[in-house]
Amino acid sequence: xxxxxxxxxxxxxxxxxxxVLAWGSEALLPGISFGLLATVIQVVSAALVGPVAKYGDFxxxxxRWAIGMGLRVAGVAAFGVAVWxxxxxxxxxxxxxxxxxxxxxxxxxxxxxLK
Numbered sequence: 001x002x003x004x005x006x007x008x009x010x011x012x013x014x015x016x017x018x019x020v021l022a023w024g025s026e027a028l029l030p031g032i033s034f035g036l037l038a039t040v041i042q043v044v045s046a047a048l049v050g051p052v053a054k055y056g057d058f059x060x061x062x063x064r065w066a067i068g069m070g071l072r073v074a075g076v077a078a079f080g081v082a083v084w085x086x087x088x089x090x091x092x093x094x095x096x097x098x099x100x101x102x103x104x105x106x107x108x109x110x111x112x113x114l115k
Contacts, residue, residue: 004046008039008106015101019094027094030082034098037078041071042106049110072107075099 012035019027045068052061079099082090 001043001047001050004043004106004110005039007109008035008042008102011102011105012036012039012098015098018101019097023091023094026091027098030090030095031098034075034079034082034095035102037075038099038103038106041068041075042103042110044068045071046110072103075103 012032015035016028016031019031048064048068049061052064076099079090079095083092083095
């Protein structure tokens with residue numbers, strides 16, 4: 001869990017820096033906010049799945065995995081709502097890259113640590 005949190009914060013900094021270089025200062029808020037949202041979602045998902053990944057029963061594992069996937073889909077829905085409600089603060093591409101640029105690498109990192 002700590003690895004996911006630190007990795008997410010590091011990825012948020014890197015992704016936000018790239019976004020600001022590409023889109024300017026308007027990409028700062030979407031990069032930080034959706035990078036941190038992705039980090040929180042990933043930490044919660046890893047905390048749910050981690051304890052039962054090796055020793056829990058399969059039904060409980062699948063249930064917790066599904067909750068984690070649901071949280072990730074909720075992050076995508078939050079992206080849509082943010083862009084729809086405040087497009088001036090959350091332009092579509094920087095916001096999408098802020099979320100996906102953090103959640104996807106963390107998802108791959110999670111599968112690596114759960115082996």
